[in-house]
Amino acid sequence: MSVLDTKIEFAKGVGTKRADLLKTELNLHTFRDVLEYYPFRHEDRTELHKAKNLLESMTVAQLKGKILYTSLVGEGAKQRLVATFSDGTGEVDLVWFHGINGIQKFIKSQTEYLIYGQPQFFNGKFSFIHPEMELYQEEGSSIGLLYPVYNTTEKLKRSYVNSKALSKVVQAVLEKCVTQLPETLSDELRAEFELLPRPDAVRCIHFPPNVGMLAKAKKRLKFEELFFIQLQLVRQKRLKQQTFHGMVCRDTKLFTDFFENHLPFELTDAQKRVLKEIYTDMASGKQMNRLLQGDVGSGKTIVAFMAMLIAVGNGAQACLMAPTEILADQHYRSLEPLATAMGLQIDLLTGSTRTRVRRVMHQRLENGNLHLLVGTHALLEDKVQFENLGLCIIDEQHRFGVEQRSRLWTKNEQHYPHILVMTATPIPRTLAMTLYGDLDVSVIDQLPAGRKPIVTAHRYDAHRLRVFGFIKEQIAAGRQAYIVYPLIEESEKLDYKNLMDGYESVCRAFPGMGISIVHGQMGAPEKEYEMQRFVKGETKIMVATTVIEVGVNVPNASVMVIENAERFGLAQLHQLRGRVGRGAEQSYCILMTKDKLSQDGKIRIDTMVRTTNGFEIADVDLQLRGPGDLMGKQQSGTVDLIIADLAQDGELLQQARTAAIALLEHDPQLQRPQNAPIRNQLNELARHKSFWSRIS
Numbered sequence: 225m226s227v228l229d230t231k232i233e234f235a236k237g238v239g240t241k242r243a244d245l246l247k248t249e250l251n252l253h254t255f256r257d258v259l260e261y262y263p264f265r266h267e268d269r270t271e272l273h274k275a276k277n278l279l280e281s282m283t284v285a286q287l288k289g290k291i292l293y294t295s296l297v298g299e300g301a302k303q304r305l306v307a308t309f310s311d312g313t314g315e316v317d318l319v320w321f322h323g324i325n326g327i328q329k330f331i332k333s334q335t336e337y338l339i340y341g342q343p344q345f346f347n348g349k350f351s352f353i354h355p356e357m358e359l360y361q362e363e364g365s366s367i368g369l370l371y372p373v374y375n376t377t378e379k380l381k382r383s384y385v386n387s388k389a390l391s392k393v394v395q396a397v398l399e400k401c402v403t404q405l406p407e408t409l410s411d412e413l414r415a416e417f418e419l420l421p422r423p424d425a426v427r428c429i430h431f432p433p434n435v436g437m438l439a440k441a442k443k444r445l446k447f448e449e450l451f452f453i454q455l456q457l458v459r460q461k462r463l464k465q466q467t468f469h470g471m472v473c474r475d476t477k478l479f480t481d482f483f484e485n486h487l488p489f490e491l492t493d494a495q496k497r498v499l500k501e502i503y504t505d506m507a508s509g510k511q512m513n514r515l516l517q518g519d520v521g522s523g524k525t526i527v528a529f530m531a532m533l534i535a536v537g538n539g540a541q542a543c544l545m546a547p548t549e550i551l552a553d554q555h556y557r558s559l560e561p562l563a564t565a566m567g568l569q570i571d572l573l574t575g576s577t578r579t580r581v582r583r584v585m586h587q588r589l590e591n592g593n594l595h596l597l598v599g600t601h602a603l604l605e606d607k608v609q610f611e612n613l614g615l616c617i618i619d620e621q622h623r624f625g626v627e628q629r630s631r632l633w634t635k636n637e638q639h640y641p642h643i644l645v646m647t648a649t650p651i652p653r654t655l656a657m658t659l660y661g662d663l664d665v666s667v668i669d670q671l672p673a674g675r676k677p678i679v680t681a682h683r684y685d686a687h688r689l690r691v692f693g694f695i696k697e698q699i700a701a702g703r704q705a706y707i708v709y710p711l712i713e714e715s716e717k718l719d720y721k722n723l724m725d726g727y728e729s730v731c732r733a734f735p736g737m738g739i740s741i742v743h744g745q746m747g748a749p750e751k752e753y754e755m756q757r758f759v760k761g762e763t764k765i766m767v768a769t770t771v772i773e774v775g776v777n778v779p780n781a782s783v784m785v786i787e788n789a790e791r792f793g794l795a796q797l798h799q800l801r802g803r804v805g806r807g808a809e810q811s812y813c814i815l816m817t818k819d820k821l822s823q824d825g826k827i828r829i830d831t832m833v834r835t836t837n838g839f840e841i842a843d844v845d846l847q848l849r850g851p852g853d854l855m856g857k858q859q860s861g862t863v864d865l866i867i868a869d870l871a872q873d874g875e876l877l878q879q880a881r882t883a884a885i886a887l888l889e890h891d892p893q894l895q896r897p898q899n900a901p902i903r904n905q906l907n908e909l910a911r912h913k914s915f916w917s918r919i920s
């Protein structure tokens with residue numbers, strides 16, 4: 225057992241009571257935990273200010289000087305101790321309301337102190353209320369130091385374990401055992417990326433001698449964190465590729481026939497590139513595990529169909545799974561004519577497929593007469609068995625879990641079906657590398673030619689009449705419009721009232737016009753009926769909550785008005801805007817907001833007005849919300865980082881991933897002696913993982 229595993233109660237200044245608190249509040253159990261409890265920022269004590277140069281705008285200042293005299297001012301509860309402090313350039317007041325006795329004992333005349341706090345200006349003088357104060361010592365004084373600031377909790381603070389107390393514990397533990405911390409990276413990696421040795425980095429992340437060393441310490445520890453995540457992901461991916469064989473799909477006759485004779489339009493370069501990537505995977509003999517990202521309208525459907533042709537052209541079957549019936553239905557409708565043109569059998573299987581129809585379908589799947597199957601989760605049922613499933617396409621990954629992905633594999637016993645995951649929710653590259661690090665990623669980053677970009681405008685609520693006027697013009701020109709209202713769970717009742725008020729005012733503003741309304745409290749048949757009226761053009765305006773976010777496809781709709789747009793997140797705004805711009809006509813998105821916007825709200829609206837590029841929008845979203853929020857609670861665990869930040873450290877992440885790939889390329893089993901530190905750390909991480917999974 226290493227000294228690093230020593231229990232925290234044995235640290236200097238930590239008794240059993242404090243130890244218990246540190247365990248329950250901060251999950252700190254051992255010396256190692258303490259060393260790895262990094263400060264979240266540092267107070268800069270490298271600068272010494274002069275009393276005569278203090279400004280009201282300063283948030284903190286540090287002075288070095290002597291106390292000239294003290295006096296007690298006021299009576300009873302309002303009594304305070306005021307010390308007049310001079311640094312030779314001017315005088316300031318130091319003021320204490322509590323702990324006056326202790327301070328009086330501590331203060332000596334003719335002694336130099338460092339004081340640190342926020343200067344406040346009143347009565348023609350600067351004062352420091354309850355400043356931090358310590359004796360100035362030439363040797364080892366605060367000057368030239370960056371003070372670590374640690375997260376603590378209210379409970380800890382009540383027991384006097386504040387950031388400063390914690391820093392003393394860290395200091396004591398550091399002195400005892402920081403040199404015992406094992407190195408986790410090879411000398412080669414450290415040399416290549418100019419990384420500090422681990423003990424030095426840990427020492428400097430707590431108590432950096434200067435800003436430069438702090439930056440170096442951070443870089444080393446961030447790299448390490450990202451590197452081991454990537455190493456694990458890349459290893460999993462390599463393992464999968466070695467163990468899981470996919471069907472070899474080399475024959476391109478059917479694919480080429482479609483490409484040359486049936487393609488309804490010229491593919492974009494991006495579509496061609498992605499198809500090449502898919503073909504290379506499917507022909508390789510290894511299982512394809514690929515994520516296909518492409519903005520709304522970038523043309524993923526045709527790519528999906530052509531991937532299916534690769535499978536079917538090699539004697540296999542293919543399926544496409546969507547998260548909702550509406551979406552499955554839509555996919556079916558767009559694929560059906562293509563399949564029929566190629567003489568292929570295609571069918572649709574959802575929760576509402578009749579048992580009798582199902583039975584026939586099951587039969588045709590099992591004897592191989594049905595080539596393509598589109599559907600919902602219903603595809604996952606055990607009864608659904610294929611003769612020879614070669615490719616499975618999953619649309620809208622974020623609604624299915626990884627687990628469901630793997631359930632599809634059991635659908636073919638000779639080999640694993642190739643997996644293509646499609647998503648229209650652009651994920652910033654850094655996030656994709658971490659969340660889908662075990663998948664290959666293809667991106668369609670180009671819209672079909674001739675598409676008119678959607679014009680987006682921001683309008684304040686006061687201008688609603690003008691917006692309605694614009695909608696009237698569009699309807700007169702034969703178009704249709706959406707008006708969307710937010711519906712947030714916490715304020716559901718209010719939101720409904722808001723929606724119904726909005727609906728009534730729309731009815732008043734457009735008398736005699738067909739208006740649909742769709743919201744979550746309606747039953748499915750009712751909803752479907754209203755949707756269909758809008759799809760058929762019987763109604764001109766659709767008033768709705770965000771239920772229309774995915775799936776509705778009405779090319780004739782050219783206006784999307786989003787009410788209370790400041791309340792939507794960027795991803796949602798982008799999805800909603802994607803509902804228009806699907807036809808040949810110029811489309812418009814109008815973001816309605818109240819007058820006063822929060823800082824973030826303003827950035828969101830400005831971003832939407834500035835760009836239609838989903839990846840750019842996703843990047844802004846990542847900066848605003850951080851990776852955890854972006855992926856939703858359920859997946860954030862994957863990106864719970866201690867020190868690295870996916871919004872800031874994209875470049876370092878790329879380096880870490882490249883390094884991980886290169887390492888496993890050269891030394892797949894990590895057997896070389898120089899890589900022993902890396903292997904040991906991987907084992908250590910695996911040990912901890914199983915420990916936590918056992919107790920949770």
Ligand code: ADP
Nearest residue numbers: 489490491492519520521522523524525526672
């Ligand atoms: P998404 O990526 O949102 O699923 P779709 O596949 O539904 O996009 O394509 C949107 C529209 O663009 C469809 O009507 C489709 O037929 C059309 N489309 C796709 N690719 C091209 C292309 N290369 N040229 C012209 N139109 C295309």
Ligand code: MG
Nearest residue numbers: 521524525648
């Ligand atoms: Mg689509």
